[in-house]
Amino acid sequence: MNGVAVGGEIDVAHAPAIAPPGAETVEEFCAREGLSEYVRMAVDLVPRYFRTAGPVRCEVDYSHETDESWVTLCFEVRGDVEQTLDWYDRYTEALLEVVPWPQSDRLRLFFW
Numbered sequence: 001m002n003g004v005a006v007g008g009e010i011d012v013a014h015a016p017a018i019a020p021p022g023a024e025t026v027e028e029f030c031a032r033e034g035l036s037e038y039v040r041m042a043v044d045l046v047p048r049y050f051r052t053a054g055p056v057r058c059e060v061d062y063s064h065e066t067d068e069s070w071v072t073l074c075f076e077v078r079g080d081v082e083q084t085l086d087w088y089d090r091y092t093e094a095l096l097e098v099v100p101w102p103q104s105d106r107l108r109l110f111f112w
Contacts (some may be wrong), residue, residue: 029060030071035106038099039071042107045098049091050111052078061108070106077111084111 030036039058046053054076062069077084088109096104 026058026060035071035103038103041098042073042095045091045094046073046075049094050077050087070108072108072110074110
């Protein structure tokens with residue numbers, strides 16, 4: 001479940017998946033964990049709240065200390081720190097309105 005910018009929109013279906021060698025793909029992980037719809041929602045929200053966001057790439061991450069796993073949405077943001085933090089707060093509020101817990105706890109952002 002990766003998103004790439006296509007004509008200003010996020011194209012979740014056609015982006016390459018990133019997974020460790022031998023591990024399941026992002027799509028397989030999301031299907032198994034019931035996260036596919038929620039990841040699509042999370043990716044769709046990125047350009048709405050992070051106005052300068054680049055293409056979104058999704059990865060499956062695993063904790064080496066616990067049994068936790070999650071999907072990380074990775075993207076670049078251009079802008080000053082205060083504006084980006086404001087966008088993050090607004091994004092988080094919007095995400096929590098459409099993605100219930102515990103699924104929302106399985107979605108993380110990594111932006112730079």
